[in-house]
Amino acid sequence: MLEPEVVVGVGGAAGDGTASAGNTLVLSMARQGIAGYSYNSYQSVIRGGHSWLRLRFSAKKPLNQGDQVDVLIALNQDTLDRHLQELQPGGVCFYNGAKFQPSYDPPAGVQLCGLPVPDLAPDSVKLPVMQNTVAVGAAVQIMGLGFETLASVFETTFAKKPAVVQKNVEAARNGYDYAAKNFQPLETPLHPTDQKWAQSSGNDLLAMGAALAGCKFYVAYPMSPATHILEWFASHAKRLGICVRQVEDEISVVNMCIGANHMGARGMCATSGGGFALMTEAIGMASMYETPAVIINVMRAGPSTGVPTKTEQADLNQALGASQGDFERVVLAPISMGDCFVTPAVAFDVADKYQLPVLILADLLLCEGSETVATEVLDVEFPIDRGELITTADGSRQEPYLRYKDTPSGISPRAIPGLPEHLYTSGTDEHDEDGVLLSDVFTDPIRRKKMVDKRHRKMSTILHDLPAPILEGPADAETTLLGWGSTWGVIKEAAERLTASGVSVNHLQVKTLVPLHGDEIAAVLGKSRRVIIIENNHSGQFARHLRAETGIVAHGHIRKYDGEPFEPKHIVSAVNDVIGGQEIVNVLSTEPGWRTDHPTGTSGPWDGLQQVTRPGVPTKA
Amino acid sequence: MTAPATVVEAKNFKSEVHPDWCPGCGDFGVLTALYQACAQLQIQPHELMVVSGIGCSSNLPGFIRSYGAHTLHGRLLPFATGCKLANQSMTVIGTGGDGDGYGIGLNHFIQAMRRNINVTYIVMNNEIYGLTTGQVSPTSETGMKTKTSPFGNLEGMLNPMALALAAGCGFVARGFSGQPKHLVELYKAGIQHKGFALIDVFSPCVTFNKLNTYQYFRDRIYKLEDEEHDTSSFHAAMDRALEWDPKIPIGLLYRNPDPQPSLDTLDPALTTGEPLVHQNYMIDAETRKDLIREFM
Numbered sequence: 001m002l003e004p005e006v007v008v009g010v011g012g013a014a015g016d017g018t019a020s021a022g023n024t025l026v027l028s029m030a031r032q033g034i035a036g037y038s039y040n041s042y043q044s045v046i047r048g049g050h051s052w053l054r055l056r057f058s059a060k061k062p063l064n065q066g067d068q069v070d071v072l073i074a075l076n077q078d079t080l081d082r083h084l085q086e087l088q089p090g091g092v093c094f095y096n097g098a099k100f101q102p103s104y105d106p107p108a109g110v111q112l113c114g115l116p117v118p119d120l121a122p123d124s125v126k127l128p129v130m131q132n133t134v135a136v137g138a139a140v141q142i143m144g145l146g147f148e149t150l151a152s153v154f155e156t157t158f159a160k161k162p163a164v165v166q167k168n169v170e171a172a173r174n175g176y177d178y179a180a181k182n183f184q185p186l187e188t189p190l191h192p193t194d195q196k197w198a199q200s201s202g203n204d205l206l207a208m209g210a211a212l213a214g215c216k217f218y219v220a221y222p223m224s225p226a227t228h229i230l231e232w233f234a235s236h237a238k239r240l241g242i243c244v245r246q247v248e249d250e251i252s253v254v255n256m257c258i259g260a261n262h263m264g265a266r267g268m269c270a271t272s273g274g275g276f277a278l279m280t281e282a283i284g285m286a287s288m289y290e291t292p293a294v295i296i297n298v299m300r301a302g303p304s305t306g307v308p309t310k311t312e313q314a315d316l317n318q319a320l321g322a323s324q325g326d327f328e329r330v331v332l333a334p335i336s337m338g339d340c341f342v343t344p345a346v347a348f349d350v351a352d353k354y355q356l357p358v359l360i361l362a363d364l365l366l367c368e369g370s371e372t373v374a375t376e377v378l379d380v381e382f383p384i385d386r387g388e389l390i391t392t393a394d395g396s397r398q399e400p401y402l403r404y405k406d407t408p409s410g411i412s413p414r415a416i417p418g419l420p421e422h423l424y425t426s427g428t429d430e431h432d433e434d435g436v437l438l439s440d441v442f443t444d445p446i447r448r449k450k451m452v453d454k455r456h457r458k459m460s461t462i463l464h465d466l467p468a469p470i471l472e473g474p475a476d477a478e479t480t481l482l483g484w485g486s487t488w489g490v491i492k493e494a495a496e497r498l499t500a501s502g503v504s505v506n507h508l509q510v511k512t513l514v515p516l517h518g519d520e521i522a523a524v525l526g527k528s529r530r531v532i533i534i535e536n537n538h539s540g541q542f543a544r545h546l547r548a549e550t551g552i553v554a555h556g557h558i559r560k561y562d563g564e565p566f567e568p569k570h571i572v573s574a575v576n577d578v579i580g581g582q583e584i585v586n587v588l589s590t591e592p593g594w595r596t597d598h599p600t601g602t603s604g605p606w607d608g609l610q611q612v613t614r615p616g617v618p619t620k621a
Numbered sequence: 622m623t624a625p626a627t628v629v630e631a632k633n634f635k636s637e638v639h640p641d642w643c644p645g646c647g648d649f650g651v652l653t654a655l656y657q658a659c660a661q662l663q664i665q666p667h668e669l670m671v672v673s674g675i676g677c678s679s680n681l682p683g684f685i686r687s688y689g690a691h692t693l694h695g696r697l698l699p700f701a702t703g704c705k706l707a708n709q710s711m712t713v714i715g716t717g718g719d720g721d722g723y724g725i726g727l728n729h730f731i732q733a734m735r736r737n738i739n740v741t742y743i744v745m746n747n748e749i750y751g752l753t754t755g756q757v758s759p760t761s762e763t764g765m766k767t768k769t770s771p772f773g774n775l776e777g778m779l780n781p782m783a784l785a786l787a788a789g790c791g792f793v794a795r796g797f798s799g800q801p802k803h804l805v806e807l808y809k810a811g812i813q814h815k816g817f818a819l820i821d822v823f824s825p826c827v828t829f830n831k832l833n834t835y836q837y838f839r840d841r842i843y844k845l846e847d848e849e850h851d852t853s854s855f856h857a858a859m860d861r862a863l864e865w866d867p868k869i870p871i872g873l874l875y876r877n878p879d880p881q882p883s884l885d886t887l888d889p890a891l892t893t894g895e896p897l898v899h900q901n902y903m904i905d906a907e908t909r910k911d912l913i914r915e916f917m
Binding site (some may be wrong): 027030033074196197198199200204211212214215216217219236237238239240241242243244245247248249251252253255257258259260261262263264265266267281282285289307373375378379381384416417418419420421422423424425426427428429436437440 | 670891897900901
């Protein structure tokens with residue numbers, strides 16, 4: 001029995017309450033054991049513009065935002081104009097019939113559900129946002145769900161305002177009852193389950209994961225799409241005893257972060273590509289000091305200011321090339337929102353154990369999107385490993401302390417400043433084992449080489465502590481789909497669909513980018529007749545990295561750099577194109593809703609469209 | 622932490638590394654005065670963190686026996702702020718030059734004063750870029766000829782005293798490395814000030830600055846301690862800060878009579894006084910469940 005699923009699209013202008021309507025819906029689903037995945041596509045404006053939130057619901061956890069929209073909630077005329085044409089037969093469109101009407105005929109088989117909002121919510125005259133509540137109530141009804149859970153969401157959202165709770169519950173109830181009387185429910189309803197889901201964004205989970213991993217210091221400068229991490233920390237700072245600061249720029253951010261780490265606190269900072277560019281000099285300092293630090297880059301579409309509210313995976317080169325000189329670093333790219341939760345713990349442990357900076361490459365898709373995560377995944381105690389850290393001194397030390405002692409592992413036991421008998425000065429200049437600078441002598445090739453070798457020796461064992469890529473699907477498949485970071489969920493679903501349609505594929509997703517598990521990757525790819533690299537950028541940054549590290553050249557490339565994330569149908573179609581002989585497929589999101597100049601009434605050119613979901617219809621044949 | 626405090630003398634702060642500054646460099650006076658001040662305040666070497674930037678003067682942490690960090694050009698104040706927030710039980714002193722603090726690091730300098738972190742910042746101001754062999758600095762006098770201003774400096778001269786006052790610095794002082802005893806007193810007062818303290822020190826570069834020599838300063842400086850200067854008056858301090866030729870005041874210009882608590886005592890995570898590095902970093906299961914519940 002395949003699980004039914006529904007994709008709800010909520011659209012309006014910024015300020016119309018798109019996000020809060022979506023949040024109400026997601027929470028109401030999660031409380032009934034129905035999982036969700038959402039992706040918000042928006043403009044860099046505070047009021048106006050177009051904001052388009054897609055929410056995919058199913059009892060089987062969705063791993064991406066899906067291909068299409070089954071239920072449209074249009075909060076303004078613009079949304080109705082843009083997105084009505086995208087609905088599939090069986091689809092449903094809700095709108096405030098007292099305010100606006102469709103400007104063209106809907107696709108065949110689509111149910112137009114105008115809601116007489118002023119009758120259902122008299123307050124909407126003064127409070128236009130009440131139309132959202134009415135529509136959410138109606139949507140819940142046609143998806144086959146009861147009303148009580150939805151009411152409970154209003155009770156918690158407006159816990160301190162009982163009058164507001166009452167008004168919202170009434171409006172939602174009226175929408176719900178109106179839908180029951182006047183509209184057809186979806187063919188296959190959603191079913192509640194007993195699973196407990198928490199609903200959160202990648203930003204939430206990076207922050208909470210870091211806090212649970214012992215992060216005591218967080219510093220940042222506001223930059224989309226990473227800002228919410230700072231807001232999470234700020235709102236929890238007092239309760240959790242975390243020092244949280246907003247400072248003047250990302251240069252200050254990273255230096256302050258490394259300073260706090262240098263003293264022995266676990267410290268983290270986050271930014272996006274532009275801020276990361278400012279941080280890079282100090283990242284080399286952390287490596288030279290052998291001071292741990294965790295630095296997050298939530299990538300957005302570049303270059304330069306780029307497209308600040310759109311997603312991309314194009315800062316890999318920047319992470320590889322951050323700071324001058326040969327220096328030790330780790331680069332991790334979480335592969336899902338849930339993975340954002342565990343990645344900081346891995347990063348902190350590795351940073352502490354190997355005494356180097358760890359860079360986390362997340363992106364807008366993961367960090368501003370939201371996903372339901374099973375509560376048992378979050379309710380874990382991370383086993384914190386701080387490595388060879390000296391935090392006490394009892395006066396019994398015999399030999400002088402060498403902060404940068406040349407050891408077989410390359411790891412030198414690190415004393416936190418403040419202890420007697422362990423005095424040292426760290427230098428960004430090259431230094432000897434005792435920290436004394438080598439840079440100001442005439443020349444000292446032997447000791448210079450010794451210290452470079454010592455630092456680099458740490459990298460020889462570090463791979464064992466980093467997550468290796470896992471192959472999904474049959475090992476002997478003809479084609480391997482190779483992705484990194486945030487594309488895991490969408491490639492996984494595409495691979496499943498391709499397999500179901502008779503195409504022999506498996507899927508390898510890379511999380512650890514530096515160092516690279518080259519042997520493990522080569523072992524998988526060596527068995528594959530066709531390797532296709534899928535990445536959300538223009539130039540194939542990962543393809544180049546893989547070739548540099550392993551010599552492996554992929555047979556085909558699927559890339560996307562139009563600001564929007566991949567959808568499963570894009571990958572299904574592009575994989576077939578590569579199998580058909582095309583080397584590079586540059587995917588473009590061409591649904592009519594994205595482009596006002598697109599001819600209306602069609603579903604775009606994707607062959608895959610017809611075989612995917614309709615409302616309440618199983619995803620796979 | 623556990624070792625008993627011992628009586629500290631100035632010589633205990635002298636490191637085994639001999640300073641590689643040019644003979645006659647003003648920075649020697651800055652350094653020996655710092656040994657004296659730390660000894661007179663009985664600061665234990667392991668409770669002292671000296672943070673510098675890049676430049677001749679920023680080599681200083683290598684020459685003092687304490688914990689130290691020789692950071693990046695212009696970035697010592699953010700780094701030192703991170704150090705102080707992570708362990709406010711340490712005495713944190715920043716040492717750098719005019720190019721480092723007033724040029725590339727100027728934004729951090731202003732923000733650190735506004736932020737009022739309890740760090741004592743000693744700027745060895747030689748009005749020239751020394752380590753790069755003699756280029757114009759933000760504090761170079763207008764008209765001064767250097768390698769990169771061969772026709773004379775066309776730009777204005779930054780006034781760190783007036784800038785510090787305007788930025789809300791609660792302790793603003795200026796010394797001269799040719800008068801180390803006076804400097805020791807300024808350092809001690811600055812370190813004891815519970816908030817950000819700026820001590821700008823005229824520290825002549827004998828190799829590259831032929832204008833602002835020891836003699837140049839001896840001809841012009843006078844001590845505010847010898848005048849009837851009210852160090853609690855912001856306006857009196859600003860008047861003194863604007864003096865330059867022919868007379869230049871040294872000494873304590875301003876100490877806020879009603880100082881705000883420093884950031885490292887105000888941050889909610891630090892109000893107990895327990896340094897961050899010694900606090901428990903494990904979050905208990907009940908709190909964790911509450912955090913998860915926020916998402917439900």
